[in-house]
Amino acid sequence: MKKSVNTVINAAGRTVPTEVNGVPVIPYKGVGQHRPEGNKYGPPISTCIDFPADGSKQIATLKQALIAAGLKDGMTISTHHHFRNGDVIAIQIFDIASELGIKNLVWFPSASFDCHAPLTKYLEDGTIHHIEGSMNGQLGRFTSAGKMNGVGVLRSHGGRYQAVQDGEVKIDIAVIAAPTADSFGNANGLNGPAACGLLGFALADAQYATKVIVVTDHVVPFPCWPWQIQGNYVDYVVQVDRVGIPDKIVSGTTEITKSPDRLFLADLTARFCEEAGIIQDGFSFQAGSGGTALSIGIYFAEMLKAKGMKSRFARGGSNAYLVKMLEEGLVDYILDGQTFDLEGVRSMRENPTHVDTSPFTSYNYHSKGNFAQLVDVVILGATEVDVNFNANVVTHSDGVLLHGIGGWQNCLFAKCTILPIPLFRDRIPVIREEVTTLCGPGELIDVIVTERGIAINPLRMDLLDKLKGSSLPIRTIRELKDEGEKICGVPAAVQFEEEIVAVVKWVDGTVIDCVRKVK
Amino acid sequence: MNNTIATAGNKGEKDRSDCFVSLQLTSSGGIVIDLTSKVEVLFGEAIRNLCLEVLHYFGIENAHLTIEDKGALPFVMAARLEAAIMQVTETDKEFLPSMLPENLYSSKRDQHRLSRLYLPGNTPSLMINAGIHTPNAIILDLEDAVAVQKKSEARFLVRNALRHLSFMGVERMVRINQVPAGLDDLDYIIPHNVNTIVVPKCESAEQIHEVNKRIAAIQQIKNLTNHVWLIPIVESALGIIKSFEIASAADNVVALAIGLEDYTAELGIQRTNEGLETLFARCQVINACKAAGIQALDSVFSDVGDAAALKIYARQSKSIGFDGVGCIHPRQLKDIHEGFAPDEREIENAKKIMVAFAEATNKGLGVVSLGTKMIDAPVVKRAQRVIDLAISLGKLHKDWRDSDHLVNTQS
Numbered sequence: 001m002k003k004s005v006n007t008v009i010n011a012a013g014r015t016v017p018t019e020v021n022g023v024p025v026i027p028y029k030g031v032g033q034h035r036p037e038g039n040k041y042g043p044p045i046s047t048c049i050d051f052p053a054d055g056s057k058q059i060a061t062l063k064q065a066l067i068a069a070g071l072k073d074g075m076t077i078s079t080h081h082h083f084r085n086g087d088v089i090a091i092q093i094f095d096i097a098s099e100l101g102i103k104n105l106v107w108f109p110s111a112s113f114d115c116h117a118p119l120t121k122y123l124e125d126g127t128i129h130h131i132e133g134s135m136n137g138q139l140g141r142f143t144s145a146g147k148m149n150g151v152g153v154l155r156s157h158g159g160r161y162q163a164v165q166d167g168e169v170k171i172d173i174a175v176i177a178a179p180t181a182d183s184f185g186n187a188n189g190l191n192g193p194a195a196c197g198l199l200g201f202a203l204a205d206a207q208y209a210t211k212v213i214v215v216t217d218h219v220v221p222f223p224c225w226p227w228q229i230q231g232n233y234v235d236y237v238v239q240v241d242r243v244g245i246p247d248k249i250v251s252g253t254t255e256i257t258k259s260p261d262r263l264f265l266a267d268l269t270a271r272f273c274e275e276a277g278i279i280q281d282g283f284s285f286q287a288g289s290g291g292t293a294l295s296i297g298i299y300f301a302e303m304l305k306a307k308g309m310k311s312r313f314a315r316g317g318s319n320a321y322l323v324k325m326l327e328e329g330l331v332d333y334i335l336d337g338q339t340f341d342l343e344g345v346r347s348m349r350e351n352p353t354h355v356d357t358s359p360f361t362s363y364n365y366h367s368k369g370n371f372a373q374l375v376d377v378v379i380l381g382a383t384e385v386d387v388n389f390n391a392n393v394v395t396h397s398d399g400v401l402l403h404g405i406g407g408w409q410n411c412l413f414a415k416c417t418i419l420p421i422p423l424f425r426d427r428i429p430v431i432r433e434e435v436t437t438l439c440g441p442g443e444l445i446d447v448i449v450t451e452r453g454i455a456i457n458p459l460r461m462d463l464l465d466k467l468k469g470s471s472l473p474i475r476t477i478r479e480l481k482d483e484g485e486k487i488c489g490v491p492a493a494v495q496f497e498e499e500i501v502a503v504v505k506w507v508d509g510t511v512i513d514c515v516r517k518v519k
Numbered sequence: 520m521n522n523t524i525a526t527a528g529n530k531g532e533k534d535r536s537d538c539f540v541s542l543q544l545t546s547s548g549g550i551v552i553d554l555t556s557k558v559e560v561l562f563g564e565a566i567r568n569l570c571l572e573v574l575h576y577f578g579i580e581n582a583h584l585t586i587e588d589k590g591a592l593p594f595v596m597a598a599r600l601e602a603a604i605m606q607v608t609e610t611d612k613e614f615l616p617s618m619l620p621e622n623l624y625s626s627k628r629d630q631h632r633l634s635r636l637y638l639p640g641n642t643p644s645l646m647i648n649a650g651i652h653t654p655n656a657i658i659l660d661l662e663d664a665v666a667v668q669k670k671s672e673a674r675f676l677v678r679n680a681l682r683h684l685s686f687m688g689v690e691r692m693v694r695i696n697q698v699p700a701g702l703d704d705l706d707y708i709i710p711h712n713v714n715t716i717v718v719p720k721c722e723s724a725e726q727i728h729e730v731n732k733r734i735a736a737i738q739q740i741k742n743l744t745n746h747v748w749l750i751p752i753v754e755s756a757l758g759i760i761k762s763f764e765i766a767s768a769a770d771n772v773v774a775l776a777i778g779l780e781d782y783t784a785e786l787g788i789q790r791t792n793e794g795l796e797t798l799f800a801r802c803q804v805i806n807a808c809k810a811a812g813i814q815a816l817d818s819v820f821s822d823v824g825d826a827a828a829l830k831i832y833a834r835q836s837k838s839i840g841f842d843g844v845g846c847i848h849p850r851q852l853k854d855i856h857e858g859f860a861p862d863e864r865e866i867e868n869a870k871k872i873m874v875a876f877a878e879a880t881n882k883g884l885g886v887v888s889l890g891t892k893m894i895d896a897p898v899v900k901r902a903q904r905v906i907d908l909a910i911s912l913g914k915l916h917k918d919w920r921d922s923d924h925l926v927n928t929q930s
Contacts, residue, residue, distance in 0.1 A: 494560055
């Protein structure tokens, strides 16, 4: 049972705990208000004379590697999510830990997927104390029901790098599943049966963990080039029969949505961008992985072609459509954080202008600037937004935790952030008086596009001016909220228990909101 | 007491925005509601209250009601519940959701009907956002798109949709079942500001008279004066032969549509995208319509996946004289509108005629001429229609007469 904690009202007006899992935390202070001091965290000094002279760090099994790495109670174990729903390694780690009778581990994934649902048994038996990362689907439900021993911590991709760099999270053992590696530990995601494109999400883990284990099913003779993960950080290399399930890592084909309502939203969003003057020669964009976002890329491509223009760079998640734009010369560079399909993997292998990035380059709070802030327009999703343009991506309106933050919070720093969302999903209105869980402050969210109208944040006077007299259905956010509620009815307020089951970190490591146990 | 278990609605894996209700009257114990809903936390109480309101309205005090809800909007749930209640009670009452003020519009005899989007009358999820895609008309279909055993419950859903779902100004049509059975559908439709009734499998003027008689009777009882247009569909060899008789059967017939699926089946031939095999039938219908002074509407293009063929189909339809085609998916609309849009030459020509007409009117001339050609009234009217259509499809700026907008917006 979690002990009750003190709470405080943060700068967003949200009641948040002052400590999480027994460690003091800083309440959210506002966008750009938190500036930690001191030096970055460093892992223990290693010395090359302690490693095999022949450079081979291969060890027979993952179990032996974990034992050699000193696996013990209370450690923090990290994994990455480039294998998406085809990850098989995270489960094996905790199978081994359980077999060894290890307790109270912290799992620190860069994201979780449905394939990780079996970990609930290790959360139940105490092998895992809590998760810091994301709790999707069943893990989210489990957390929302108050069944996790510790308090979950939700971070953005950039926030994860920040937490590692400023020492908020100290990774004891990083396990990096890699599609290809050599025995020295150099690794990449480009080649091998489980090719996933890149390994950027594991970069911080390699650099800052006390011990690093690379697991692969495809060992090549030294050098494994390109070395997306440098073997100089790696302690052990394990060869397994299968490191991931290829069809679940990337889908062979990606189809644009056939849903007429989503296509309508995508078309409306693209038209908004055109009228707002965002689509110009040399502009840059990022669209998420959903069906709507994917289609927006296609509309952008059509507009660029018609105008004889091109985009300087697109930020990935890459997919076949973005690759087509690159190969047709409609975009100069793809700066890619993760590949969503096989075309993305192929392109990253073949096209020198399809560049792999990491949360360090793209999103990190402790970098000297990052790429996200350079993007002209970013198209994102949300489970809910409110009349102050605040948005939620982790819980649904019924209060249940179901999604991680991903790069969503970090992307809000783009020059224009647009959320295309339906006004209601089945009977659930998406625009609320107040979001159930605050993940992104409204001051960073510029435009909400729904099928029944577009709301521009009143802070963006420039956009409001540009769209004056437009034929697009520009309305106030409150008008949209009222229309949604007229159709669906006004939803009842969700009742929560006092108990805090998870906290949502802002990109700077402060606590912007928390998730409470559902009744 | 009728203690059978009445059911209504859908609960298939893919059904959304719908619910399945099972109702059994009981002799005591009050009303017991078993609700499973994906929106329970947010709307559980609202759903229970609605159910109680409907049951009490029909005087039901004791019943066991099971609702399996997949996010049905209130007008959908009320329709499902009423459809179930009708199976176990005798009543003349109707539980009507409020009529949205924005639904109280009428349509015009000669308004554009380039596209008419069919919506299955028992599938709420396909209706809810239909208006946003701006077809010229939607057709809530009670006929072929509804399974025989669902015909009755679909009437309540379509009725409630006509009252409480906004189609955003789009012409609201309902396709009833074949006359005479379809006449009973009218009772559920006519009082709720339907714009147009689509009458399928029409083979005689008499059927149109019967429809009009029933409409008049309903309007008299309900004291209504709204104008209801008719669009008969001819879809048999006989119907096509009789198309002029049908087209001119009554003043409120605004268009005739051709139905080629049934027609080709009757002839025992394959319907092709090129449509050579139905050219006679189509021209017959077009000619009958033009003779009667009404619009001619081409058959539904049902291959949703073949956008390229649809483009050709729409252009071909336009070229032989049709005024519109039917479709079954919103993503077909753009290609249909493109196909029927006037081309640059037509627009330029129409502009010249309108300019000449305006000049002549200004000068008080009775005769309009363009160059050496004299222009008579029907030509001006046609040109105005081309201009209107070009503007509505974004091919021409609405202020095209201003020098700033001389260039077409088409790119």
